[in-house]
Amino acid sequence: xxxHQLWTIVSLPDNIPIVGMLFIIPFFTWYALRQARANDxxxxxxxxxxxLAKTHHRKVQPFQKGWVxxxxxxxxxxxxxxxxxxxxxxxxxxxxxxLDAPLEEPANPSLTMNPSKAPxxxxxxxxxxxxxxxxxxxxxMPTMIIIGLIVIPYIDENPLGNGYYTYKQRRFAxxxxxxxxxxxxxxxxxxxxxxRGPGWMWFWPGMTWDHNRLIFEINRDLHEIVGITSQPxxxxxxxxxxxxxxxxxxxxxxxxxxxxxFSRKILNRMSLLQYAIMQALLIVMLALPVKxxxxxxxxxxxxxxxxxxxx
Amino acid sequence: xxxxNPTEVKDKSAAPAGSxxxxxxxxxxxxxxxxxxxxxxxxxxxxxxxxxxxxVYKSIFRVKHDQTARSRTxxxxxxxxxxxxxxxxxxxxxxxxxxxxxxxISFYLFWVLTWTGVLLMFYYxxxxxxxxxxxxxxxxxxxFGKLLRNMHRWAAHAMVLTVQLHMFRVFLxxxxxxxxxxxxxxxxxxxxxxxxxxxTGYLLPDDQLGFWAVTVGTNMARATPMLGHExxxxxxxxxxxxxxxxxxxxGGSIVDANALLRAYxxxxxxxxxxxxxxxIVHFWRVRKDGGISGPAPIMLEKEIKxxxx
Numbered sequence: 059x060x061x062h063q064l065w066t067i068v069s070l071p072d073n074i075p076i077v078g079m080l081f082i083i084p085f086f087t088w089y090a091l092r093q094a095r096a097n098d099x100x101x102x103x104x105x106x107x108x109x110l111a112k113t114h115h116r117k118v119q120p121f122q123k124g125w126v127x128x129x130x131x132x133x134x135x136x137x138x139x140x141x142x143x144x145x146x147x148x149x150x151x152x153x154x155x156x157l158d159a160p161l162e163e164p165a166n167p168s169l170t171m172n173p174s175k176a177p178x179x180x181x182x183x184x185x186x187x188x189x190x191x192x193x194x195x196x197x198x199m200p201t202m203i204i205i206g207l208i209v210i211p212y213i214d215e216n217p218l219g220n221g222y223y224t225y226k227q228r229r230f231a232x233x234x235x236x237x238x239x240x241x242x243x244x245x246x247x248x249x250x251x252x253x254r255g256p257g258w259m260w261f262w263p264g265m266t267w268d269h270n271r272l273i274f275e276i277n278r279d280l281h282e283i284v285g286i287t288s289q290p291x292x293x294x295x296x297x298x299x300x301x302x303x304x305x306x307x308x309x310x311x312x313x314x315x316x317x318x319x320f321s322r323k324i325l326n327r328m329s330l331l332q333y334a335i336m337q338a339l340l341i342v343m344l345a346l347p348v349k350x351x352x353x354x355x356x357x358x359x360x361x362x363x364x365x366x367x368x369x
Numbered sequence: 370x371x372x373x374n375p376t377e378v379k380d381k382s383a384a385p386a387g388s389x390x391x392x393x394x395x396x397x398x399x400x401x402x403x404x405x406x407x408x409x410x411x412x413x414x415x416x417x418x419x420x421x422x423x424x425v426y427k428s429i430f431r432v433k434h435d436q437t438a439r440s441r442t443x444x445x446x447x448x449x450x451x452x453x454x455x456x457x458x459x460x461x462x463x464x465x466x467x468x469x470x471x472x473x474i475s476f477y478l479f480w481v482l483t484w485t486g487v488l489l490m491f492y493y494x495x496x497x498x499x500x501x502x503x504x505x506x507x508x509x510x511x512x513f514g515k516l517l518r519n520m521h522r523w524a525a526h527a528m529v530l531t532v533q534l535h536m537f538r539v540f541l542x543x544x545x546x547x548x549x550x551x552x553x554x555x556x557x558x559x560x561x562x563x564x565x566x567x568x569t570g571y572l573l574p575d576d577q578l579g580f581w582a583v584t585v586g587t588n589m590a591r592a593t594p595m596l597g598h599e600x601x602x603x604x605x606x607x608x609x610x611x612x613x614x615x616x617x618x619x620g621g622s623i624v625d626a627n628a629l630l631r632a633y634x635x636x637x638x639x640x641x642x643x644x645x646x647x648x649i650v651h652f653w654r655v656r657k658d659g660g661i662s663g664p665a666p667i668m669l670e671k672e673i674k675x676x677x678x
Contacts, residue, residue, distance in 0.1 A: 072578075075526040086469065086534060090541045093466060101667050116666035119461040128457040130441040135454065135463045142470045143477050150481065150527070154519035161508070164501045165580035167623065174581035177571050179529050179564055184585065193600045196589025207557040210540075211550035217673055219543035221665030228543065235540050239533075320670065327676045367594075367601035 060266040067252055071157045076178050076251045083244055087236070093118075094223040094232075101227065117222075172256045172269065181250025182243050188258065189349045191368055199346075206238075206339045213336045215327040230314065230321055238343055277359035280352075289365065296362025300369055303348065303361075307341045453652050461664045467542070468661065471535035475563075476648070478528040485521040486637065493573070495633035497626045500575035525567050532563045544662035552654040555647055562644045569636035575629060583632070584624050590615040 068077055096118045104111040115121040129135075162171075176184045186195035218227035225232055255261040256269045280299060281292045316322050325333070352358040362369040393402040416423050421434065432443040442456040461467065492511055493503045507514035536556065539545060545553035572583040590613075591599040597615060598608040610622045620627030655661070 072526075074523075075530055079530065082530070082534070083537075086537065089466070089469075090538070094541070097667055101669060104667065105669055105671070111669060117461060117664055119464070119664060125460070127460055129460045129463065130438065130445075131454045131456060131458050132441045132444045132451070135458050136445075136451070138463055138465070138470070139473055142474060146474055146477055146527075147481075150520055150524055153523045154516055157519065157523070158515065159519045159522035160578060161504060161574055162577035165575050165577055165624075167580070169577070171577050171581040174585055176582050176585050177568060178526075180568065180586065183589075187589075192589045192592035193594050193597070197593045197597075197600070204557060204561055207536075207560075208554045211545040211547075211553045214546065215676070217546065218668050218670065220546040220668065221542060221544060221663030222667055223542055224667070227668075227670070231543075232541065235537075239537060239540075323673075366605075 059264040061264065063266050064264050070160070072160050072178065073251055074153075074157065076248060079244065080248065083240060087240065090223055091225060094225040097222050097224050098226040101224070173254060173258055175250065175254075178247060178251055181254075182246035185246045185250040185254065186346070189346070189353050193367065194369065199342075202339065202342050206343070209335060209339075213328070213332045215332065216324045234340070242343070242346060275357055277353070277357050279363055280358050280361040281363060283358070293362070293364040296360070296364065296369065300362045303345070304341050307344045307348075308337050311337060311340045311344070453656070455656065455660050459661060459664070462661045467664050469534065469538050471531045471538055475528055475531045475535055478524050478531060479644070479648075481524045482521060482528065483641070485517055485524065488517055489521055490637060495573070495630050497575065497629060500573065500629060504574045504576070521570075525570060529563060529567055532560050536560060542663055549654075549658045549662060552651060552658055555651045555654065559644065559647050559651060562640055562647065566636060566640050566644065569632045569640065572624070572629060572632040573636065580624060583628070587615055587618055587624065587628075590618055 067073060100116070100118055104114060104116065121127075163169075175181060183195060183200060186199060189195070190199070214231055216228055216231065218224065219231075252263055253260055255265075255267040256271070259271060259273060261267055281287075281295050284295065286292050286295050316325055328336075349361075352361065360368045392404060393400055395401065420426050421430075431447055433440045434444070445451045445454050445456055489507070492507050492514065494500060504518070507518055509515075511517070539553065539556070568583075568586065572579040591597045591610075593603070593614050594601045595603055595606055596608065596613060597603045598610050598613045600608070603613065610616065616622060618628075618631070619625075620631045
């Protein structure tokens, strides 16, 4: 166990946000889900007691007759904002006094940094380069992430949970977002920062970053395993595999979407276009962990090889 | 009286000007009565004790600062910096636990970055010869230069984090739902602009870290389908290293002087400009879409109304 190596990575000033993220993201997830549980309990109580539902103010926050529902922004909100600004300023000041922004040697195109890493928030994309060709990892996937995020409000037809934390009323939406944001985006960033060392090789936390390390792994394409040797059969086979994955993933997603009576009700509210877009995005999202598993566990490089592009 | 006695004015070197029996004097034909002046001075001194009663104060702050609802409302609405706020807000929304304050903190960090960024621009030349030396100069010679640079960098990192947390919160509270759908999309654009701002700033110190990060980043642009010279169907459409999308980003086929200048202009002018426009829309729509989304009363499953198409 090389504690010094671990400390070298963790204490790098530019890695502070990721180390912070390791605590901040789980904290806020817990913080949100705790409030969601409180609201869910209240919802359950009101579902079982229709009379109470008619009179209850429907929040977990205390409320009594005669209390105003709205308070003046000055001073009740502005003092919070002022306080937040002061706290953020103090944190920034202390952070800036104690830790220096990194500055390496002057740029030198003839001396490659190893490992040469993107800024921390793009390390998820850089990590994706291991599993996909650059046109997918660097162009298609980021575009799909942006489009996927933008269309979320237009494909989510569940009217519940508008303006309050809840888990039970939005199970599928919350699981999808947590899967995409925490399991894929955040953990890929953590892998790219803490795990990947020289030559973008996998070093478990505590392993020494050995610049002379060689890994004798032969990555194969899927068609080689099956024994197909010539085009166009390679391309046709790969197309069938990718198409098969899309169908299987779409089927699995549909089973999950239509798992409960409530989710079927929401599904019925969706138009065909909304459903198709959601399925396409979910299939692309699932392709990442599937390809990761194929690469890390079975050392498969490409599943679809064509003369123009490889997947 | 003094005004009847012009000869005394001419003879001011001989005796104190305009002195006469009852305390009033004349100077250059103007009567100066010490009692009158004392009275006037007292008025000014009294005004100092109550500055809020002065015309100057009233002209700047048009509203009384007292605890009536009217004054509090007008205090927000008649102030250009505060008027983005509504006069009143959901009583439960001022608690920290609903919003986590991440949107506001992101905006505050944007301001910190603007101020520190402008100060950094005074010391920085976006040229291959000067850029790296300017950073050394900032770090070693400029008073508080190191603090300035540290603050700009850490505020940038913090902003990337707070913007993501803001998005996470908005998702978990379902605040993107009707009628706020469009504002969520604007927010996604702002997230992308935040990442791009941070990324373009990475190259500016012109050190190994930024150079290789941007090299790795822009190399991906080679592989853009149809627009990159190594992307699918790129070569078929006539893409070469000298006319594809990467060339447009870098102003050349390698990360060099032109890339530095382009990163500088994107970082300091173009992207902050776009971000400002989208922020204006974002904040405007927060208000127009009904203010902060919650904490809203819980809706029950049986209350769902059928979709209207």
